[in-house]
Amino acid sequence: MNGQCHQCHHTCNECRGGEPNDCTSCNKDKFKNNRYFFKGECREYCPISHYPAADKTCNLCSSNCDVCTSDTHCVKCSSGFYPTSKGCEQLKCREGEIADPDYEQCVMCAEGCEKCTLDATLYTLGPIFITSPPTATDIPPEDPPIEVK
Structure with a gap:
């Protein structure tokens, strides 16, 4: 200096x-x-x-990689991505599936659902599963919602 x-x-x-x-x-x-x-x-x-x-x-690290040992070897990819020999690729799930970030794979939604989320709480409305509490207009008077955990 x-x-x-x-x-x-x-x-x-x-x-x-x-x-x-x-x-x-x-x-x-x-x-x-x-x-x-x-x-x-x-x-x-x-x-x-x-x-x-x-x-x-x-x-x-390479794009969408959180933990790596070199520029070509990713150990943990960002959420929604999974490791491959080329780096991290985005998980692309089909209709009726959702990406499970814990297991880096697509999992099936509940039977009869076209779309779903990985929420901790699901509510049933007859044969339908929804992810938010039903409103009064969703519920026929004789069928109160059942909370499933």
Whole structure:
């Protein structure tokens, strides 16, 4: 700084000042922990959607990938996507199916339903399943709704 020598922060390999956010490259810190360059800092771990590269930088995962080990290997895709050898592809369900993000697959809606949601509570109205409480106009007087959990 200003033509003077300065000592880098212990997390930096090279720097432009002595603070943790003045790093320009990373390697191992004084405790021998690997550090990875991300936005001016040498971090012990890369943030979500980034992976630690061989050159000690945090590189961006492929599109729609939350956790990866390289730019071509996604471990966990964003919601609504599933991992393939090419990265993350969007789950495309047919009519009468819905994407289940926990299992990264399409699951069938209840029998007789063309569309459905993964809500925790369903209500029955005769043979029909709906996802919100029925209104008075939905219910014939002799058939009160039954809550199913």
